[in-house]
Amino acid sequence: MKNAVVLLSGGLDSYTTANVAKSMNYTIYALSFDYRQRHNIEIQSAANIARQIGVKKHIIIPLDIFSIAGKSALTDSIAVPENRSEEDMSKDIPVTYVPARNTVFLSHALCWAETIPAYDIFIGVNAVDYSGYPDCRPEYIAAFEKMANLATKAGVEGHRITIHTPLINMKKNEIIRKGIELGCDYSLSISCYQPALNGASCGICDSCHIRKKGFKEAGIPDPTPYMES
Amino acid sequence: MKNAVVLLSGGLDSYTTANVAKSMNYTIYALSFDYRQRHNIEIQSAANIARQIGVKKHIIIPLDIFSIAGKSALTDSIAVPENRSEEDMSKDIPVTYVPARNTVFLSHALCWAETIPAYDIFIGVNAVDYSGYPDCRPEYIAAFEKMANLATKAGVEGHRITIHTPLINMKKNEIIRKGIELGCDYSLSISCYQPALNGASCGICDSCHIRKKGFKEAGIPDPTPYMES
Numbered sequence: 037m038k039n040a041v042v043l044l045s046g047g048l049d050s051y052t053t054a055n056v057a058k059s060m061n062y063t064i065y066a067l068s069f070d071y072r073q074r075h076n077i078e079i080q081s082a083a084n085i086a087r088q089i090g091v092k093k094h095i096i097i098p099l100d101i102f103s104i105a106g107k108s109a110l111t112d113s114i115a116v117p118e119n120r121s122e123e124d125m126s127k128d129i130p131v132t133y134v135p136a137r138n139t140v141f142l143s144h145a146l147c148w149a150e151t152i153p154a155y156d157i158f159i160g161v162n163a164v165d166y167s168g169y170p171d172c173r174p175e176y177i178a179a180f181e182k183m184a185n186l187a188t189k190a191g192v193e194g195h196r197i198t199i200h201t202p203l204i205n206m207k208k209n210e211i212i213r214k215g216i217e218l219g220c221d222y223s224l225s226i227s228c229y230q231p232a233l234n235g236a237s238c239g240i241c242d243s244c245h246i247r248k249k250g251f252k253e254a255g256i257p258d259p260t261p262y263m264e265s
Numbered sequence: 266m267k268n269a270v271v272l273l274s275g276g277l278d279s280y281t282t283a284n285v286a287k288s289m290n291y292t293i294y295a296l297s298f299d300y301r302q303r304h305n306i307e308i309q310s311a312a313n314i315a316r317q318i319g320v321k322k323h324i325i326i327p328l329d330i331f332s333i334a335g336k337s338a339l340t341d342s343i344a345v346p347e348n349r350s351e352e353d354m355s356k357d358i359p360v361t362y363v364p365a366r367n368t369v370f371l372s373h374a375l376c377w378a379e380t381i382p383a384y385d386i387f388i389g390v391n392a393v394d395y396s397g398y399p400d401c402r403p404e405y406i407a408a409f410e411k412m413a414n415l416a417t418k419a420g421v422e423g424h425r426i427t428i429h430t431p432l433i434n435m436k437k438n439e440i441i442r443k444g445i446e447l448g449c450d451y452s453l454s455i456s457c458y459q460p461a462l463n464g465a466s467c468g469i470c471d472s473c474h475i476r477k478k479g480f481k482e483a484g485i486p487d488p489t490p491y492m493e494s
Binding site for chain 2: 095097098100101102104105106107129133135136137138139140143144146147148150151170171173175176179180182183184186187188189191192
């Protein structure tokens with residue numbers, strides 16, 4: 037059994053990614069972050085998912101930098117965009133972009149991986165249902181991986197650190213079908229950027245739109261409790 | 266005036282680096298970390314240095330990952346090596362190596378820089394008085410810079426993010442001479458990995474050895490209070 041660090045947000049993509057890693061016979065070390073995100077409730081989802089998957093260890097790391105830096109709708113007093121058309125969603129980098137988020141996340145994963153040790157890191161980024169986030173693109177991941185191998189003792193000593201992105205070329209409906217096949221119970225996951233205190237998803241933010249469409253196109257009932265329904 | 270984020274540890278190199286940035290007319294945003302390091306007292310040095318330099322803002326970010334991951338003499342119950350010869354110091358990656366430390370630090374700097382905004386990040390890494398740390402090498406810095414420009418909105422929008430390493434090719438005595446020229450008061454800085462509670466440096470760890478030798482070779486009196494003296 038090989039070890040892998042899996043970034044687990046509590047959303048649909050990272051849940052599927054963790055199950056892909058599991059299906060590849062990795063022992064999973066799950067890593068989540070409490071970065072004072074608006075949708076903080078996702079941390080609870082991550083914990084439930086980690087239990088369902090049967091990970092070796094799950095740690096939740098507090099991060100102050102994103103709320104201090106601000107300038108994102110997920111960490112600052114900026115409204116989350118609602119009811120945007122697909123055209124609008126694909127135009128620019130959205131205000132839900134959190135500066136350097138995946139770089140901070142992957143850096144933490146790299147640190148933990150080196151001490152476990154694990155030479156494989158999984159992240160559920162996706163470049164097809166284009167979120168507009170620069171740090172979800174294949175060229176970014178390739179550059180991070182190259183840097184990671186130069187940054188670390190593991191890299192210097194000849195271990196090859198790999199950043200796995202099994203979902204990067206999949207559409208959301210393909211991800212959902214894959215996840216169901218691997219045993220994901222998506223009722224445990226949450227995608228919404230601005231869920232209600234009772235955990236219900238708004239149904240109108242970009243992330244809810246993409247999730248809803250994914251289930252519809254996959255022909256699979258969406259188990260998500262939405263506020264408007 | 267352009268803005269720059271400067272990583273400020275409280276040590277001699279980052280102090281000099283900050284003064285180099287100041288001499289280049291950057292407005293300085295100083296960034297320090299409380300990562301439960303054994304030499305936690307350096308954070309106090311960093312605050313004093315930030316005041317002396319006259320930075321625009323200084324933030325100190327708590328980081329949990331290094332103490333959770335452990336496996337370093339700076340964050341775990343592993344002894345700091347003492348009285349090592351220069352030959353021994355140059356042999357391997359030492360146990361004071363903290364996995365992925367500069368990557369986590371620079372990732373935070375990248376996040377903050379993007380929101381300030383600043384497109385210049387300064388770090389006092391040094392590849393000559395070879396510390397054996399993989400994340401102090403020029404090829405690592407170049408790879409991080411490339412990744413940073415792919416990771417961020419700033420990069421996508423055509424701003425060029427630069428990681429400045431003004432000390433990377435300087436010997437310690439050259440750094441000290443440069444710093445004195447730029448107005449550094451090195452009595453404010455601390456290099457020791459295991460200082461006493463009263464702030465005195467041990468004088469026998471690798472970092473103290475390199476500092477002492479640097480002052481001696483520069484022909485400048487060492488203002489550091491050492492325990493054994």
